Amino acid sequence: MAKKVYKKTDFPVWEVRRFLEPGPVVLVSSSWKGKYNIMSMGWHTVLEFSPSLIGCMITSANHSFGMIEKSGECVINIPTTELMDEVIGIGNCSGKDTDKFETFGLRPQKASVVSAPLIAECYASFECKLVEKRLLKAYNFFIFEVVKAHAAKRPKYPETMHYRGDGVFMISGKNVSRRSKFRPEKL
Amino acid sequence: MAKKVYKKTDFPVWEVRRFLEPGPVVLVSSSWKGKYNIMSMGWHTVLEFSPSLIGCMITSANHSFGMIEKSGECVINIPTTELMDEVIGIGNCSGKDTDKFETFGLRPQKASVVSAPLIAECYASFECKLVEKRLLKAYNFFIFEVVKAHAAKRPKYPETMHYRGDGVFMISGKNVSRRSKFRPEKL
Numbered sequence: 001m002a003k004k005v006y007k008k009t010d011f012p013v014w015e016v017r018r019f020l021e022p023g024p025v026v027l028v029s030s031s032w033k034g035k036y037n038i039m040s041m042g043w044h045t046v047l048e049f050s051p052s053l054i055g056c057m058i059t060s061a062n063h064s065f066g067m068i069e070k071s072g073e074c075v076i077n078i079p080t081t082e083l084m085d086e087v088i089g090i091g092n093c094s095g096k097d098t099d100k101f102e103t104f105g106l107r108p109q110k111a112s113v114v115s116a117p118l119i120a121e122c123y124a125s126f127e128c129k130l131v132e133k134r135l136l137k138a139y140n141f142f143i144f145e146v147v148k149a150h151a152a153k154r155p156k157y158p159e160t161m162h163y164r165g166d167g168v169f170m171i172s173g174k175n176v177s178r179r180s181k182f183r184p185e186k187l
Numbered sequence: 188m189a190k191k192v193y194k195k196t197d198f199p200v201w202e203v204r205r206f207l208e209p210g211p212v213v214l215v216s217s218s219w220k221g222k223y224n225i226m227s228m229g230w231h232t233v234l235e236f237s238p239s240l241i242g243c244m245i246t247s248a249n250h251s252f253g254m255i256e257k258s259g260e261c262v263i264n265i266p267t268t269e270l271m272d273e274v275i276g277i278g279n280c281s282g283k284d285t286d287k288f289e290t291f292g293l294r295p296q297k298a299s300v301v302s303a304p305l306i307a308e309c310y311a312s313f314e315c316k317l318v319e320k321r322l323l324k325a326y327n328f329f330i331f332e333v334v335k336a337h338a339a340k341r342p343k344y345p346e347t348m349h350y351r352g353d354g355v356f357m358i359s360g361k362n363v364s365r366r367s368k369f370r371p372e373k374l
Contacts, residue, residue, distance in 0.1 A: 015352070021229050022349035022357045023210010042208050045232035047244050047326055055242060055328065057234045084365065092370045134321055139234055139330065141242065143322075157357065162209035162349075165202070166374055167366025170209045170344065170359050178271065179354025183279045187354055 003105060004082060005120045008150035013052040016146050019078050019124050020054065021046050022172060024160035025087055027077040028058070029108070031116040032067035036108055037095035038119070039064040040087050042163040044076070052146035054128065060140050063095035072130040073114040074144065077122035078151075080158045081171055086121075087161060113148045123158040124151035190292060191269060192307045195337035200239040203333050206265050206311050207241065208233050209359060211347035212274055214264040215245070216295070218303040219254040223295055224282035225306070226251040227274050229350040231263070239333035241315065247327050250282035259317040260301040261331065264309035265338075267345045268358055273308075274348060300335045310345040311338035 020026075025042045039062055047053040054076065058065050068074045079087055086104045093100070101108050101117075108117030111127045118125035127150075132143035152158070162170040179187070207213075212229045226249055234240040241263065245252050255261045266274055273291045280287070288295050288304075295304030298314045305312035314337075319330035339345070349357040366374070 018351045018353070018355075021210065022351055023208065043232050043234065045230050045242060045244065047230065047328065053326070055232060055244075055326075057232065057242075085368070088365055088368045091373050092368075132322070132326070135319070135330075139240070139242075139319070141234065143326065157351070162359070164205045164209060164344070164362070166205070166364075167369050168205075168362055168364045170362050172349070173358040173360030175351070175355055175357050177353075177355045178275055181272070181275045181279075182354050186278050187352065 003121045005107065006123050006152040008125060008152050011124065011149040011151035013146045013149045014049045016052055016126050016149055017046045019151065019158070020044065022160065023162050024078060024172070025163050027079050027087065027090065027119055027122060028064060029075045029077060029116050029119055030064050030067040030071060030073070032071045036101055036117055037064050037067055038090050038100040038106070040091035047143060053131070054144045054146060056142050056144065057140050058142060065140070068130065068142065069136070071115060073116050074128050075111055075114065075116045075118055076126045076128055077119040078124040078158060078160065079122050081161055083121060084161055084169065111148070118150060124149070190308045192294065193310050193339040195312060195339050198311065198336040198338035200333045200336045201236045203239055203313050203336055204233045206338065206345070207231065209347065210349050211265060211359070212350050214266050214274065214277065214306055214309060215251060216262045216264060216303050216306055217251050217254040217258060217260070219258050223288055223304055224251050224254055225277050225287040225293070227278040234330060241331050241333060243329050243331065244327050245329060252327070255317065255329065256323070258302060260303050261315050262298055262301065262303045262305055263313045263315055264306040265311040265345060265347065266309050268348055270308060271348055271356065298335070305337060311336070
């Protein structure tokens, strides 16, 4: 069955927190020596607005680890709950012996800046360059700069999956604005 | 008006991901030279199960930054949506000139291992020791080890706030288990 493709347009790199800070599971796509891969990832944090920095923990046992370290690039994609089975399946197998785009019926799209592909079926895709490796050996911790961002315009906020471990996902609920209660410089 | 206090019991430190990995706003409490402080924080990630490691970005302009760096300790507390006004108010002011426990009607509780206090009105509290400062200067990035964890038993999952920027919170929605779809070692 064909999956829904999200039509994405340019999105400001300093605003990727809108989708990442709430803590969804993301799909990280990578490219190395003509091969693509995808991994599911829940351990990430925003680190800075501008430059737009994201920190991620990627286990070195993971096939994606070497591809991302060697290429110095990846794309962080935001899947919606329609892709829950794919998110789980992608985490269950290894890119060492599986073409995950083909196996899970996902479509790679050419990125603007990096060689790693966007995932057409994801709500948003953030092209990333590796900028900091000092904690790679001790903690498997990468810092990426988002150099180009793409996001769908509708819905305004995607319904995302937030992993709790033990097979349980929290599904993102309603969005509420408390804008008037914040001091402007604290927004 | 008295706020609800969550009765917390011991919780395994290697399972704090259950509450942190979904990406909620947390309240970080600290102690230095006999004074307590609290900050609201959304930029954090789980980094390891055992030792139980959490990475956090805390702006150096923040009063808590110095207190946490000097004491080498803090407590990461999970507030529920009942505390939304407090979470915003705590972010709007500085511990330099405000006693936040008193101002926001929160009750400090003695921790087991660290000198920073637990927040009685939070669903869970994780006592932390600072273990890694290499990226502190360049990225304001701390790595903490959770050395003792406390969590309420009911409800099973707290209703949490997940910040998107611009005054908008995503409220945690339903929890769904897909345990049977995971390979056991991937849970």
